[in-house]
Amino acid sequence: MLPFANHSTTAPRRSLASLDFSCPSLDQSTKEMRANDPVDCCCRISCSGTRSCSSAYDVCRSELQCTSVRRSGNWATLKRAPQWWIRAPGLQQCMDLETDFGSRKEDRQPMFKAWRKHHCDDFTNGDQLTVSRNHKLIFDIGFHSGEDSLYFLKKGYDVVAVDANPSLIEDGLSRPVMHLARLSGQFHALARGIVGRAAQENQTLTFYVHRSVTEWSTFVPPSRRTRGDFSAITVPITTCGDLIRQFGTPYYMKVDIEGFDKECLRSLEIGRLPTYLSTEDPLQLDHLLSLGYRSFRMVSQSVARRGGRQFSGGVPEEIKVAWGEAASIRTHPFYSREHMHERMDIHGNRLREEHDLHASLIVHGTKFA
Known part of the structure; x- marks a missing residue:
């Protein structure tokens, strides 16, 4: 699929395999759209008031990179050829x-x-795997869509990913980055539930998988009213402490398991602690202090959102939010469990961002990582 010559009269084709590109002088995206865009995005044209959105196709013909137009509602996004x-x-x-x-x-x-x-x-x-492997280990506790693991792998990190939902793990391993990283030993993916303490080996628990929203899956039995929304499966369980004993102490551990973060953190042992960790539950601050963590920061997930996709965060040294002492977290306006989840209005605008608590064993003062 070759790009059109500038001012070509050839009609842009429709395409599945196409990429975003930036056209700052032509882009009509709203401020809210740009806030969710990655660096190389986007070139959008408003179709409001027109049925055919001919203006988008006219712009595509005049833009060297444009090979196709993808329309969604009142907006058309210009696309370039795939590589x-x-x-x-x-x-x-x-x-x-x-x-x-x-x-x-x-x-x-x-x-x-x-x-x-x-x-x-x-x-x-x-x-997607052009960066040299650095052999630093990251634990992705709460694999979900796999966006975090993908990002870490592309940065060259070794990754151990865990999720209680086996279908999410299976789906992730079908993606080329994870498939190839698994073959090389750079990536391990486990379908396991995380608990604070395992009473015996090979223990299992019932996990309730939500039929439409995977993030609502839980170990808590659903009410009689909502029981029909879930499928019950049996999953093996483990602790974060046991994972460290099996795979080694990670450089960074991301914990995001929908209200059960404390179960993971309670199994950590002094002497086998990640240098950095993050949790969506800020009320684990006191426990992290008792383990020996000394620097903290609250990080909005808007800092790490890429292309509108929710993303729990980058590696510690990439997040440009200053560290502070525990006291600075206690006075932070988002030091509460309600800020574990974002809020949206009826129009899809974010009223409140999700915030994660990041912790470090290193005393950073007020500096970045």
């Missing part, structure tokens, strides 16, 4: 989908679903 990751496993099915999509005029919705199912966007931006 296929030729050696990634699973590539061919995505390339076939792209070829079929360009030639088919009937209902394309099933093709969009197949594209998302196979994580085909992962194949369109070139080789």
Whole structure:
């Protein structure tokens, strides 16, 4: 798929395999949109008041990088050609989908679903494992969508990821970055529930998987009213302390397990502590102090949001938020459990950001990591 020459009269095609690019002088994105954009995004044109959004196609013809236009509601986003990751496993099915999509005029919705199912966007931006492996270990406790683990792997870190939902782990391992990292030993993914103490080996618990919102899955039995929204499965359990004994002490441990962070933190042992950790539960401050953590900061997830996708945070040295003592956390306006979750209004605007508590064994004073 070749880019159009500037001011080409050729009509832009529709495409599945396309990438965002920046066009600051032409972009009509709102301030809220830009707040959620990664650095290389975006080139959006408003379609409000027009049925065909012809203005977006006119701009695409005049923009050298533009090869396709993707419309969603009242907005059209200009896209550039993909750079296929030729050696990634699973590539061919995505390339076939792209070829079929360009030639088919009937209902394309099933093709969009197949594209998302196979994580085909992962194949369109070139080789994703170009950074040398640094052999520093990160624990991703609360794998969820896998965005955190993907980011850490692309930065060269070794990653141990844990989630109680086995379907999320299976889905993550189908993505090329994680598949290749697993083969090389850089990535370990475990379907395990996290508890504060395991009474015996090979112990299991019932885990309730929400049928539509995976983040609502829980070990807490649902009420009779909501029971039909969940599927009960049996999962093996472990502790964060046992994971450290198995894989080694991590440089950084991210804990985000939907209200059960304290179960992980209670199993940590002095002498085997991550240098850095983060938790979505700020009320674990006193326990972290008792373990020996000395520097703290509250970090808004807006600092780490990329492309509108929720992301628990980058590695410690990349987050430009100053460290402080515990007293600075106690007086922080977001030092409460209600700030473990963001709030949205009916229009999708964020009224409150989710904040994580970050802790370090190192005394940083008021400096960055």
